[in-house]
């Protein structure tokens with residue numbers, strides 16, 4: 001049965017959700033129920049959970065038609081967020097498309113770690129009067145930068161940088177849409193564009209997939225998301241290594257480096273951090289499955305020219 005034939009006739013919200021879920025499931029599409037719900041909520045212009053408040057609402061033929069075309073795209077492997085054009089991140093609705101990585105739940109945790117560090121520092125009276133400058137290195141959709149700009153009281157400036165100009169266009173539009181102030185965008189490769197000691201924190205979710213793991217990735221990631229957001233080199237840790245080595249020079253004394261890592265990279269990255277003069281490992285964090293997903297380190301040497 002094709003998506004077209006499966007979705008003809010008279011439909012209510014609940015019946016079309018049930019049919020689509022089993023249809024997508026039989027064809028091996030990941031998260032079939034969630035996909036069906038997001039796509040239908042997009043067509044009906046409501047929140048996903050509100051579907052269940054109107055479960056017996058009949059769909060008009062044009063609604064069924066729009067839904068069918070979305071289901072067809074999902075069947076072809078396209079991520080739900082690219083189809084709906086929206087990804088949720090720490091309560092923000094961010095516009096996303098193929099120019100940027102879809103922000104992930106584990107990255108929400110990276111932001112939470114930075115907020116916790118910043119709030120603890122402020123509680124100790126260590127917040128600089130002029131406000132903090134934070135860099136989101138490799139900002140993509142602007143998810144981390146926007147969340148920090150919205151959630152971190154007293155932040156002076158959040159800079160989102162990326163070497164991808166198309167990604168920066170998405171990030172800039174997201175900040176404008178959600179009304180995030182105190183953000184700036186810089187097109188730059190790594191940290192080279194920034195002066196010594198420029199930031200009180202550098203937050204980074206770098207590409208960390210090894211080229212050799214390309215075909216182990218789910219097709220909906222490998223074939224749809226930007227390669228420059230995923231792949232770092234033969235080992236997978238190349239971009240992380242560059243950030244770890246370059247960060248101390250660009251951090252103020254006691255500044256934070258917070259970096260997301262792949263779930264098997266913690267021992268290697270820990271050794272990298274320990275080997276870099278001027279950085280001291282502070283902490284690490286794990287995801288819900290207990291896998292190490294990020295490291296925090298502190299810059300302890302005053303960089304020349306520091307603000």
Ligand SMILES: C[S@@+](CC[C@H](N)C(=O)[O-])C[C@H]1O[C@@H](n2cnc3c(N)ncnc32)[C@H](O)[C@@H]1O
Nearest residue numbers: 103138139140162163164189190205206207229
């Ligand atoms: C894993 S994505 C993270 C996107 C976003 N921060 C997030 O967490 O959803 C990595 C981002 O880093 C950017 N990037 C890759 N290499 C870079 C480099 N050398 N300098 C600056 N940005 C880079 C990519 O274009 C991509 O947007």
